[in-house]
Amino acid sequence: MKTLHLINAESLLPIISYVKLQKLDVTALLRESGLPFDLADADCSIKAVANYQYWQFIHLCQKQLNWPDFGYRMAKDIKLASMKPIFKTVCDKSLTLHDGLIMLIRFMSHLSTHATYDLAYQKSGVWFYGTGVEIESDALKPLEQMSLANMIGFVRYYLGDTWQPEAITIQHQDSSGETRKYFPQALVTELQAKTGIFINTAHVGSINARFNLASMLADSDLNVNFSKKLYQVLSQYAGLGFPTINKLSELIGLSLRQIQRRLVKEEVSYREILNQVKFDIARKQLSQSNTKIIDISQQLDYTDASHFSRAFKKMANMSPKQYREIH
Known part of the structure; x- marks a missing residue:
């Protein structure tokens, strides 16, 4: 088992919509994951699902599509739809990136008692990383890609869409080099204890243009x-x-x-x-x-x-x- 922060389970709904566009049998995938197949309906009222079922669904989708960059590709194509409401809640009320990071950590801790974000301070900047949830190794890669894309997406709300972290730590072995393909300017270190991105001190105090x-x-x-x-x-x-x-x-x-x-x-x-x-x-x-x-x-x-x-x-x-x- 490894640990990784995850977004709210309701994020499965935009993911299901995305997978439908890839012509997969969503109902069969939901059933195989142990999820209610009602989630495939547009008017479904289900708000929460078990984490391990969520992970299993993502893993099965990646296997069927055979995309090593499934998590990154999906996060890009659906434009981080699963996290945008949370980003807006925080970004509209934070003056600087650092304010936003602190608020995001607090906000996510209220959504989940066992998964959150955290910061580790260094002289040259801060590490922004996810922690708290155990994930089966087979399902780790696409979920870690999604989580990493979400963290970078949050920082980009403050620093612009072209920003890339100076360094990235990931827990899985990225044999296909997908993380380096998506973030070529970052120093990527594999097989680490946490998933994280490094933000330079010069950027941490940046003013939020959307404030x-x-x-x-x-x-x-x-x-x-x-x-x-x-x-x-x-x-x-x-x-x-x-x-x-x-x-x-x-x-x-x-x-x-x-x-x-x-x-x-x-x-x-x-x-x-x-x-x-x-x-x-x-x-x-x-x-x-x-x-x-x-x-x-x-x-x-x-x-x-x-x-x-x-x-x-x-x-x-x-x-x-x-x-x-x-x-």
């Missing part, structure tokens, strides 16, 4: 309902890490003094707005989902479930558990 958060506050009506706009901005950070007021100042291009002056004018503090955001998100989660209380507390940046429960009780006059039972 648009500042426009939500920096308009001609900046002095009108500033606290309401700020509430809307902060609501988007659940699961990504709520910014401090100093970080917010950097994100929206206003000085700390300017932000505080506007909040004083509306007789509210940054902490009060943030607490209200957390409380409203918690109420929605408790009443409309089965998310565990400890998971809600992590998404809202509380140190532990007890801290979250105390904060919630202060606002609602009842514990999260009591609120869920009533609603």
